[in-house]
Amino acid sequence: MVRALMISALVGGVCGLLSCYMTLKGWALMGDAVSHAVLPGVVLAYALGLPFSLGAFVFGVGSVATIGFVKQKSRIKEDTVIGLVFTGFFALGLVLVSKTRSNIDLTQILFGNVLGISAADIQQTWMICFVVVALLLLFRRDLLLFCFDPTHARSIGINTGFLHYLLLSVLSLAAVAGLQTVGIILVVAMLVTPGATAYLLTDRFDRMTWLAIGSSVLSSLLGVYLSYWTDSSTAGCIVLVQTGLFLLAFLLAPRHGIFCRTSS
Amino acid sequence: MTIRIAADQLCVDYNGSVALYDASLTLPAGCICGMVGMNGAGKTTLFKALTGFVRPSRGQIRINGLKVAEAQREQAVAYVPQSEGIDCDFPVSVWDVVMMGRYGSMNLLRIPRQSDRLAVRNALERVELLDLRDRPLSALSGGQRKRAFLARAIAQRASVLLLDEPFNGVDVRTEKLMAELFLQLRNQSCSILISTHDLSNVRDFCDLVVLINKTVLAYGETSEVFTPENLSQAFGGLPPDVLRGQTP
Numbered sequence: 353m354v355r356a357l358m359i360s361a362l363v364g365g366v367c368g369l370l371s372c373y374m375t376l377k378g379w380a381l382m383g384d385a386v387s388h389a390v391l392p393g394v395v396l397a398y399a400l401g402l403p404f405s406l407g408a409f410v411f412g413v414g415s416v417a418t419i420g421f422v423k424q425k426s427r428i429k430e431d432t433v434i435g436l437v438f439t440g441f442f443a444l445g446l447v448l449v450s451k452t453r454s455n456i457d458l459t460q461i462l463f464g465n466v467l468g469i470s471a472a473d474i475q476q477t478w479m480i481c482f483v484v485v486a487l488l489l490l491f492r493r494d495l496l497l498f499c500f501d502p503t504h505a506r507s508i509g510i511n512t513g514f515l516h517y518l519l520l521s522v523l524s525l526a527a528v529a530g531l532q533t534v535g536i537i538l539v540v541a542m543l544v545t546p547g548a549t550a551y552l553l554t555d556r557f558d559r560m561t562w563l564a565i566g567s568s569v570l571s572s573l574l575g576v577y578l579s580y581w582t583d584s585s586t587a588g589c590i591v592l593v594q595t596g597l598f599l600l601a602f603l604l605a606p607r608h609g610i611f612c613r614t615s616s
Numbered sequence: 617m618t619i620r621i622a623a624d625q626l627c628v629d630y631n632g633s634v635a636l637y638d639a640s641l642t643l644p645a646g647c648i649c650g651m652v653g654m655n656g657a658g659k660t661t662l663f664k665a666l667t668g669f670v671r672p673s674r675g676q677i678r679i680n681g682l683k684v685a686e687a688q689r690e691q692a693v694a695y696v697p698q699s700e701g702i703d704c705d706f707p708v709s710v711w712d713v714v715m716m717g718r719y720g721s722m723n724l725l726r727i728p729r730q731s732d733r734l735a736v737r738n739a740l741e742r743v744e745l746l747d748l749r750d751r752p753l754s755a756l757s758g759g760q761r762k763r764a765f766l767a768r769a770i771a772q773r774a775s776v777l778l779l780d781e782p783f784n785g786v787d788v789r790t791e792k793l794m795a796e797l798f799l800q801l802r803n804q805s806c807s808i809l810i811s812t813h814d815l816s817n818v819r820d821f822c823d824l825v826v827l828i829n830k831t832v833l834a835y836g837e838t839s840e841v842f843t844p845e846n847l848s849q850a851f852g853g854l855p856p857d858v859l860r861g862q863t864p
Contacts, residue, residue: 376706376707490724493719493726494726496708497716497719499706500702501697501702503667503669503695503697503701504717506667506669506688507667507668507688507693507695508694508717508719508772509685509688509689509691509720510719551707554707555707555752555754556707556709556752557707557712
């Protein structure tokens with residue numbers, strides 16, 4: 353229980369930080385795509401005895417590269433391409449799960465199982481979180497500029513292609529970390545909701561990151577606690593608390609909430 | 617005479633459709649050049665080529681004698697976007713936006729030094745936004761926003777300024793202030809390329825004019841290029857008397 357609380361809070365904090373960039377860049381759909389597309393990578397890695405983060409990373413970045421390639425080489429619009437590619441990858445993952453003889457528990461990957469997390473997985477999650485936070489902190493100003501005005505970033509000689517793939521790589525890694533706690537299906541909530549909640553509460557990026565991390569950690573702790581005592585889905589509880597916090601912000605935020613906007 | 621921008625027989629095409637062909641342009645140091653043309657005439661494409669966003673299929677560009685990427689690393693090029701291309705609800709303050717002009721001169725972590733803060737403060741003073749430096753971008757008017765982005769270009773201390781429709785939807789005060797700033801920057805030997813379809817502005821303070829319609833139709837001193845015949849050619853064959861009203 354304590355382990356589950358700690359690891360959920362950690363993953364929540366990391367995803368919360370990343371969610372600010374996802375919200376501002378408008379990459380919610382991309383987050384959804386990457387998190388689904390890592391499934392075949394996870395299955396293959398398990399089957400080959402490799403760390404699952406490696407497989408997930410390869411397929412996460414691979415899916416994004418595929419999306420970029422198909423979009424560039426055809427007349428199909430981006431959202432269609434995203435929908436097409438990630439479902440394809442996800443389906444491949446499902447088939448692989450049913451065809452590889454191993455003790456992979458599909459529900460565990462899809463919906464997470466933080467209360468039963470193994471020591472090895474905890475270690476891996478710590479490492480992933482460390483790498484993600486380090487990269488985000490190191491490039492935080494560049495990434496912010498990249499989200500805000502890529503043209504300017506480019507015209508002062510910043511390598512925007514690098515930043516694009518950096519953010520995508522970090523997204524894949526975070527999706528893997530989130531996979532442990534809430535599973536593939538709901539990890540996109542961890543990568544979007546805290547950022548959206550924080551965005552309603554402030555016009556400052558620094559404050560936005562702290563609010564996102566705070567709300568995300570709080571949701572993880574409360575969610576795990578609730579699911580433990582009510583014996584219900586952990587992923588469901590975590591995401592429900594997040595959604596609840598978002599609704600609160602949506603209704604009551606000082607400047608951007610709907611109640612305050614109508615009264616002023 | 618120092619040459620700031622030298623574009624030689626530039627061709628750009630997007631997946632087979634030609635956006636710009638045989639466009640040549642030479643901008644000396646210390647000039648204001650108005651770029652006039654219809655929508656889709658290739659103004660944005662030329663900007664994109666000058667900022668390295670599209671690679672010309674033929675021809676070459678030199679900025680201060682360097683390739684585009686090298687000139688950018690030297691902080692020689694500042695691009696002032698049309699406000700429509702920017703998410704105005706982005707959670708950054710005016711100060712943050714102008715500080716972004718300094719990023720290219722900072723170390724990898726982009727930690728501002730005293731000199732960076734001074735440059736930002738100075739730029740904000742010049743566009744008369746110092747009082748509003750802590751305001752979020754979303755709390756500014758359209759004209760103030762334009763000035764903030766101009767301040768970013770000034771803080772960058774670039775020698776080539778590219779401005780995309782700077783006079784679109786700005787108030788009179790901002791327009792006057794921007795025109796004064798352009799003249800000051802020109803006298804500091806900056807070269808300024810302005811895309812516009814406001815022909816009266818071109819008359820007022822541009823030294824040079826380039827007329828564009830898929831290629832450079834005419835280029836030279838404003839008084840020589842700005843003839844009704846040339847303009848009618850640039851605007852797709854409208855009779856000169858229709859345009860005469862706009863060019864006092």
